[in-house]
Amino acid sequence: MNARLAATELQYATLLQQELEATRALLISACSSIPLPARYVVEQLVNRGGKQLRPAIVLLSAHLAQSDLEVALLAAAGVEMLHTATLIHDDIIDNASVRRGIPTLNAQLPVTAAVLAGDIAFAQAARLIARTGIPLIVERFSTTLETICRGELDQMFRSHGCLPSQETYFGRIFAKTASLFSLCAQIGPLLSQSSPECIEQAQQFGHLVGEAFQITDDVLDLLGDSHKIGKPVGVDIRQGLATLPIILYAEDHPDDRRLDEVLSGTADEAQIGDFLSDLIRSGATDKAMQAARSRKVEALTILQAYPPSAHRRALEELVQFAVDRVT
């Protein structure tokens, strides 16, 4: 399982093919309430949804918890719509011009139109989630939306170019990624009104997978991702954002002053290149990947509580994928 896996080769994509298509149909139908021309852009964004990891986790968790799949489809579309809405507003915040290979809303239309299109996507997400008929799911959905936005706003008001503690880093990746993964994983047990322990375990499972996924993404930002040829390395650090490998490197090399220069933006390209080479040689990225792998193992252990099935295997494989993208 150490070979790199493309999402299209993954078992869940085949196993859930029909359900993921139904999820996408719900999403496209929800887009119809966005006025043109903004609708075209959001539809394209949805159609290029890529790995669909989040709806896949919702659907697999629903299979494992033996919940009503019709209702699970609504939730799967709801979380993906929430993800889409946050991407639309993210792109405004970051002034990004391309997302999933297409020009962003804010690059094509006035920013104000992008704000409103994102708001409609939020509303549609909330509506899909409300249609599950389970108030607790709506409440957790709202809390997740709040966590995601608060995380971004926190980051905006926090001074950049500083070295955060591990605690701050894990708080940030919870807000950015793990909170939504955690919501996705809970939906199955919440729909089938499983025991509080079971819901708690699912929440923990999603949290671990989300953290593992984000740590891996952060390592790939330093090592380069063969799936994204031509993508520059070290994007985060150039923006003054210190991720786990950087924090681990700093812990082991408290006297290396180059880090301050790189984070504060005063280092030139050659200095950044030298620093990144030394950082990778130091084993800091391996150490970060160990943190990702230990979360993967914990997450897989939680899955052992469910009887073996094709859906459990697909979820196990999805968890492997979250981490094994780094060879």
Place this chain on the structure above:
Amino acid sequence: MNARLAATELQYATLLQQELEATRALLISACSSIPLPARYVVEQLVNRGGKQLRPAIVLLSAHLAQSDLEVALLAAAGVEMLHTATLIHDDIIDNASVRRGIPTLNAQLPVTAAVLAGDIAFAQAARLIARTGIPLIVERFSTTLETICRGELDQMFRSHGCLPSQETYFGRIFAKTASLFSLCAQIGPLLSQSSPECIEQAQQFGHLVGEAFQITDDVLDLLGDSHKIGKPVGVDIRQGLATLPIILYAEDHPDDRRLDEVLSGTADEAQIGDFLSDLIRSGATDKAMQAARSRKVEALTILQAYPPSAHRRALEELVQFAVDRVT
């Protein structure tokens, strides 16, 4: 009842004093999840909430439908938070610098921070609404949010400076105002699981009051509002936005070419002033107020179905206030 009424003199403010204070406490508590310094601005916005018409309608409708008041408080805070969130994003769209006498979020902080603060306010609104535990309320809440945003986006993509049909005008004021009033009025019967007919009547009541309120606002924009001394008249028309009195004037004066010039922004101040004087003399504002008053009468008729009570009287008075602000 033709004398102008200040909101503070209204009966509902006294009758609901404790409940409106409890609503505000819920709102302030919800603000605590917004990171500083954005939180200060949203708290100020909430504290200067003014007439609190929307929560008052929720609470009065809950009294009339004899629903659980603890739960109604959550909904009252939820709709006011939704209203606050839409104001935050509105101010970004309009590039407004002052709201309720204080500088807007977008005037004080980067626009991106204002976008996120608005998102958190949406999330908090959804969370408060979810806590009512009634999925149908959440669904209607989401639909209302969608209607409001879609209305704004529609307006953004529609060519300005044109004369809309009455149908377009009423579609616009439904999105802007009446949809949320309608949601507020439904909450009582929805909470007490009243009959579909009763919910439908409440929805219609809110719709009528919202339309009456917005038509009145649009007339006050032309006549001037003694409560807002120093506020310029004709703000809408100067922005190329034709409201009901303008549409009614145009229907009666199809040959007056000045309107095109005013709406398209090619008229100078003197020409605008002349046109507005003629418009008011023509009786178009009176005709618009007749439309507002007929909605008021219809709304009051719906209230007759409820047995007389202090809360019904307060709601009747609130409906009067929506229209009788124009002497």
